[in-house]
Amino acid sequence: MNSVASAAISSWALDGRVIAILLITVAVYVRGWMRARRVFRHEKDFLRLWTFLAGLAVLFFATESPIATLDGFFLLAHMTQHLLLMMVAPPLVLLGYPTLPLLRGLPRTFVKEGLGPFLSWPVLQRVLRWLTSPPIALLAFAVSTIVWHFPRIYELALRSSTWHGVQHACFFWTGILFWWHIVQPGPGRARWPRWTAIPMLLIADVLNTALSAFFVFSGRLLYPVYETVRIGRMGAQEDQTIAGLIMWVPGSIIYLVPAFVIAMSLLSGTRMRRANPIIKRTDRAAPPPVKGASRLPALRRVAQFTMAMIAIGVMVDGFRGPQVAPLNAAGVLPWIHWRAFSVLALLIVGNLFCMACPFTLVRDVGRIILPARLRWPRWLRTKWIPAALLVIYFWAYESFNLWDSPWLTAWIIAGYFTAALMIDGIFRGASFCKYVCPIGQFQFVSSLVSPGEIRVRSRKVCQSCRTHDCIRGNERARGCELYLFQPKKAGSLDCTFCLDCVKACPHENVALLPVAPASTLIGDPYRSSLGRLSERSDVAVMALLIVFGAFLNAAGMIAPVMAWEHSWHTRLGPHTMPMIVGAIVGLGLCVIPAFVVFTCRILNGLVDSVRNLSDVARRFVLALVPIGFAMWVAHLLYHLAIGWKAAWPVVQRIVVGKITAFSAAVIPAWVTPVQLITLDAGLILTLYASWRVASQYAGRLRSAVALAAPWAVLSCGLYMAGVWIFFQPMQMRGMLH
Secondary structure (H helix, E strand, C coil): CCHHHHHHHHCCCCCHHHHHHHHHHHHHHHHHHHHHHHHCCCCCHHHHHHHHHHHHHHHHHHHHCHHHHHCCCCHHHHHHHHHHHHHHHHHHHHHCCCHHHHHHHCCHHHHHHHHHHHHCCHHHHHHHHHHCCHHHHHHHHHHHHHHCCCHHHHHHHHHCHHHHHHHHHHHHHHHHHHHHHHHCCCCCCCCCCHHHHHHHHHHHHHHHHHHHHHHHHCCCCCCCHHHHCCCCCCCHHHHHHHHHHHHHHHHHHHHHHHHHHHHHHHHCCHHHHHHCCCCCCCCCCCCCCCCCHHHHHHHHHHHHHHHHHHHHHHHHHHHHCCCCHHHCHHHHHHHHHHHHHHHHHHHHCCCHHHHCCHHHHHHHHHCCCCCCCECCCHHHCCCHHHHHHHHHHHHHHHHCCHHHCHHHHHHHHHHHHHHHHHHHHHECCCHHHHHHCHHHHHHHHHHHHCCEEEEECCHHHHHHCCCCHHHHCCCCCCCCCCCCCHHHCCCCCCCCCCCHHHHHCCCCCEEEEECCCCHHHCCCCCECCCECHHHCHHHHHHHHHHHHHHHHHHHCCEHHHHHHHHHHHHHHCCCCHHHHHHHHHHHHHHHHHHHHHHHHHHHHCCCCCCCCHHHHHHHHHHHCHHHHHHHHHHHHHHHHHHHCCCHHHHHHHHHCCCCCCCCCCCCCCCHHHHHHHHHHHHHHHHHHHHHHHHHHHCCCHHHHHHHHHHHHHHHHHHHHHHHHHHCCCECCCCCCC
């Protein structure tokens, strides 16, 4: 054993005052707990006792163990200490519901005559309610976290034992305030809604992630004092990096797990069961339709015509306008505005892009001449063609800088118009949308997370219906072109939001209704025109491409990846960039996803109660959609936030003939926090969906945990990759500099 390890084991910083306070607290709590048990017994009494004692044990370990001695020599020891004081000890103490046991444990005369009048003082009660309110508690927690990590204040605490004690007290007691609303230890009824704990935890996680990422990626030593007191072989910079990782990974887990548990309890309540009748087939009253949904069929053609005119204008400008992307409509509108607004529409409502798709308008006009009599070949009725096109798109996007070439962008739009016109002019059943269009498949898979869905209000009405106009059509509307029978439809896969079924239903029983996000991923019902998703490898592969493509597409724009690409380009010579990008795309979209899914499938095979491992793997792959979609939203939100004004110079050039002024690209301060919160929400939904899937295949809790664990690790790995990408310098494409 080396000298550092020996010193660490033997150097317990025992303080008699701290030990005495902790022992007295234990004695008072245990006495009050035993008194309370004589009056009323709760099934969780012993659990509360042990969690309270565990919280005090963590507090003792953080302040009196060798960690307290080594915090002056290693930043990683100090960060571990802070994590225990802020994120571990306070929630454990509060989970012991300490208020009543501590009061009952004190002498009754002292409580009645001494503490009673003080605790019943209205001013004190208002102050306590104010301090424990979520905004104030979160603010105090954030200020304490940030201020004490300023270099001068941090080093002051290292030099002075008094200030060091004040620092630890601030961490612990602001932690108590923060975790009070999340744990809700009582007494009394909570004054804030339960859901408010989720944004508190997410904001705290964003703060923790930003601070820890600064330690990891700052590239400079923040606390020079650790360089002067160096012991052992670890360098100060390496020590700082490890300290940031200790704060980052365990800290995020500590914040996200309670948020996941709270979200799971809320989503598993009555609202979710009512919003997802596919999982539980009871005929409950349907929720009210989305406001204004009855007017959507009439607005669809207006939206399609508007989008078609914009697409044609973009295409013309791409062919004939200046071939400088920031000055051309084809270099700005498709890559900055359309992509961002389409994912935001998915996030807020549903698949609104397909509803307003300009290509289907041209297709519908072309059908006046083209017959569309043939059926799409049976062996091609899969998602393999759009999956291949999606891989080609990811490769071409970086290889040929599509975002920087208005001419190529215009050709892509023209190709889309031609393909939609020819395929749907020859084949019936909206074959282009269902079996070819990669944009449509992205919208379909991503809409699994959307809060809106076209579905029936009441199944009883459908059972009594004999005409089935929603799929067959009538004089008012043509019915569903994609052959989606509404009573057997689950989710929004293959649904283009054309609203023909809404217009055709004579009973007004089909509408755009709200659903719980990602709820359709939990069950595996038989879906109209799709069957069971657990049996569809093509759908699972499409989901994998969209999930991993989100991270690959964002990573292709950050400085480290671009520097690595150009270094290989320099080595291999000119005209080799397509080959380099092809290797990256093949690795990121094919090799790595196949490897991790195969590994998770093998680990799932170790669970005795699980059969049909391929079906299970497909279900878990689809459960990854929320975190992948969250990455798309966070990434495209970045480009929209810095480039939403980029259309103005293009409008000036087209209308006025010259550019009078433009604003420089600026990254708003709110972008990174919003990105982190978005990714947090995606991770929570993915973990929740994975847990529900695991619960369906495993009868026991231990088996369900073992089944979900590999996929949870994969989800957390994607989350960490996304956070790392957010903190890297990213290229501002399509912008005037």
